[in-house]
Structure formats: C-alpha cells, structure tokens
Amino acid sequence: MxxxxxxxxxxxxxxxxxxxxxxxxxxxxxxxxxxxxxxxxxxxxxxxxxxxxxxxxxxxxxxxxxxxxxxxxxxxxxxxxxxxxxxxxxxxxxxxxxxxxxxxxxxxxxxxxxxxxxxxxxxPKESEVESAKKLLSERGQQYQGGVPLFVPKAGKESNFLVVNRNNQDFIPFFFEKAAALQMAEQYKKANPAEAATVKIDVIPLESVIATLQQSNDEALTKILLYPSQETIDFIRANSNQNAPNQPPANQPRPNNNTNNSPAPNR
CATH class of the missing domain: 3.40.1350.100 (Trna Endonuclease; Chain: A, domain 1)
Structure with missing residues (x-):
C-alpha cells in the first residue's frame, strides 16, 4: 500500500x-x-x-x-x-x-x-510487528496483521491487569511490547505466587475499534490505549497537558470484575 x-x-x-x-x-x-x-x-x-x-x-x-x-x-x-x-x-x-x-x-x-x-x-511500527510475530509464534500462533497492541494478563483465568488512575480502574493496552513487559514484571514482583500465570496477549487495534462499535460490555469503557514512548515524547513536546508515564506507576492487579474479552485476541 x-x-x-x-x-x-x-x-x-x-x-x-x-x-x-x-x-x-x-x-x-x-x-x-x-x-x-x-x-x-x-x-x-x-x-x-x-x-x-x-x-x-x-x-x-x-x-x-x-x-x-x-x-x-x-x-x-x-x-x-x-x-x-x-x-x-x-x-x-x-x-x-x-x-x-x-x-x-x-x-x-x-x-x-x-x-x-x-x-x-x-x-504499524515495524519493530512492534516483529515483536508481535515472535510472541505469537512462541505459542504456535500467527500474526494476522493490523496494529499490534500488547495486553498483560495474569491469574488462572487470565484476567486483564488493571491500574488505577484518578480513582478509576483501567485496562492498559500498550502500543509497545516493552511497556507491557515492564508492567508484567512489576506484577510478578508484587505477586510472586502468580508469576507463572502472567502473559501478554496481542490484540489488533483494528479489532479493538470494531469491538467498541459492536458491544456494550462495560469492560470496554475501561480500556486505556497507552501510546509508545516516541508518541508520549511528542505529546509532552506539543502540549501543556501531562502525558502518561510509562508504564502506569501504581501497582497493577488482576481485573476480576469484567469478562475476559474486551476485544478478540489474535
């Protein structure tokens, strides 16, 4: 194209x-x-x-x-x-x-x-596409195209990890694998008994947008799209508003109050 x-x-x-x-x-x-x-x-x-x-x-x-x-x-x-x-x-x-x-x-x-x-x-950024391909191939899956978003999960039921911002819970969807890994490692250190259950899913941005249009699941309102560090730097350079830190600073925890499918996995 x-x-x-x-x-x-x-x-x-x-x-x-x-x-x-x-x-x-x-x-x-x-x-x-x-x-x-x-x-x-x-x-x-x-x-x-x-x-x-x-x-x-x-x-x-x-x-x-x-x-x-x-x-x-x-x-x-x-x-x-x-x-x-x-x-x-x-x-x-x-x-x-x-x-x-x-x-x-x-x-x-x-x-x-x-x-x-x-x-x-x-x-999409090619390096993140390659990261998604590698991550999926390790599970015997194939990258199906689109802009990969990286979503940490944990627990026996693979619950999405959530963070609290301004007293509200959000489910981070990261544009960079490195940021998702950082959050996953933070959770492992805080919850060593569940470290073996932590994983990162790959969900295409296009699927997220389509799901927002097709479902009224309350979990969708909790999705927080988390930009790459390059984009965060751009936001900071061009706005007086505070850009998000990378990754969210508070301790992540499993989201046990929503179903497990804000968007189709790839």
Whole structure:
C-alpha cells in the first residue's frame, strides 16, 4: 500500500468530507457504546498522516479504491515523507506530516458515504510487528496483521491487569511490547505466587475499534490505549497537558470484575 501511495501521488486531494480535520457527514447511529465513549477512548492517542494545510490526506487510487495511510509512528511518517520528497517533489511540496487524534480518524471513517469512501490503512511500527510475530509464534500462533497492541494478563483465568488512575480502574493496552513487559514484571514482583500465570496477549487495534462499535460490555469503557514512548515524547513536546508515564506507576492487579474479552485476541 505504501508503494501505491508513491505511485499514485498524482491523485492527491479529496472532497471536504474526507478531510482529516473535518467531522462533516452522518455518523453511524447503530453503535453499542455511546459515540462519546468511543471518542473518549481514542481521543488521547495521536497518529500521523501526510496531508495538506487544509487536512486533505495524500491518497492512492488502485482498482477504483481510494486509500490513505495513517502512521502509528511519527518517525515512520517522516521517513515516508522524506522518500516522497525525493521521488515526487511536486506533490511533497503540497503536503506535510500532521498529527491527528485516533478519534478524528475514527470519526472520518464513520462519516463517509459509500460513494466517496476512503479506505484508511493504519501503518504499524515495524519493530512492534516483529515483536508481535515472535510472541505469537512462541505459542504456535500467527500474526494476522493490523496494529499490534500488547495486553498483560495474569491469574488462572487470565484476567486483564488493571491500574488505577484518578480513582478509576483501567485496562492498559500498550502500543509497545516493552511497556507491557515492564508492567508484567512489576506484577510478578508484587505477586510472586502468580508469576507463572502472567502473559501478554496481542490484540489488533483494528479489532479493538470494531469491538467498541459492536458491544456494550462495560469492560470496554475501561480500556486505556497507552501510546509508545516516541508518541508520549511528542505529546509532552506539543502540549501543556501531562502525558502518561510509562508504564502506569501504581501497582497493577488482576481485573476480576469484567469478562475476559474486551476485544478478540489474535
């Protein structure tokens, strides 16, 4: 898909309803969770697109389908942009790397019409994909694609670990395996009797978003998407708000009050 973006850069630009900064259009009303809850879950995570000053994304057209790439890593987006400047400087002069929230991307997806549908391809960080592949292969499983999220579990029933933030329990879903491992090790030290039960599941971001749209399970409201350290550094550099620490500082514990499937495992 990324090669297609280079090859088809002459198609840059779409109608206003596909602008990353626009929330126009009719949203799907058949959501199991309230729209505001889904947005709240996704809002705090920035992702990175190649777009012009009006927020119109760089697109590829292949077999009459329109595509655009949304990068999880700012550095990956910048690397792609540098390549674009060399291979198609005219188009590159019209666009730049722009940060948008995951919630904005979600709203853009749900506001589209079939006539002007733009397929959004999330571009995961390759090192995290390799980590997911290795983790799954050790269990005889295969990576099925998508943006891997790493979720610590523990206990005989493989309960999700939870952390408390502002007197609320959350289930962290990490964009980096290293952060999930750090939380898992913290739990092992605090609970040595359960150390052998601790594991890390891999759940695609795309599955999480789909599940938010299809289920009203209360456990879904507890999901906390935890950005990579690269993204946390970006947030801190571009916001007066406090970025999350890596990982959450308080002691994790098993979540015994929810079912065990906020999203399908891969």
């Amino acid at each position: 990324m090669k297609s973006l280079i090859r088809w850069t002459a198609t840059l630009g779409l109608v206003g309803t596909t602008m990353l900064t626009s929330l126009l259009g009719s949203y799907s009303k058949a959501l199991a969770l309230p729209e505001e809850q889904i947005v709240k879950t996704l809002q705090s995570v920035p992702v990175f697109a190649i777009a012009d000053d009006q927020g119109v994304p760089l697109i590829a057209v292949e077999k009459e389908q329109k595509f655009t790439g949304v990068f999880i890593s700012k550095q990956d987006a910048q690397n792609f942009f540098e390549r674009l400047k060399k291979e198609n400087p005219e188009v590159a002069s019209k666009v730049k790397v722009q940060a948008v929230s995951l919630a904005q991307v979600y709203k853009m997806q749900t506001s589209q019409t079939d006539q002007n549908r733009l397929i959004i391809d999330f571009v």
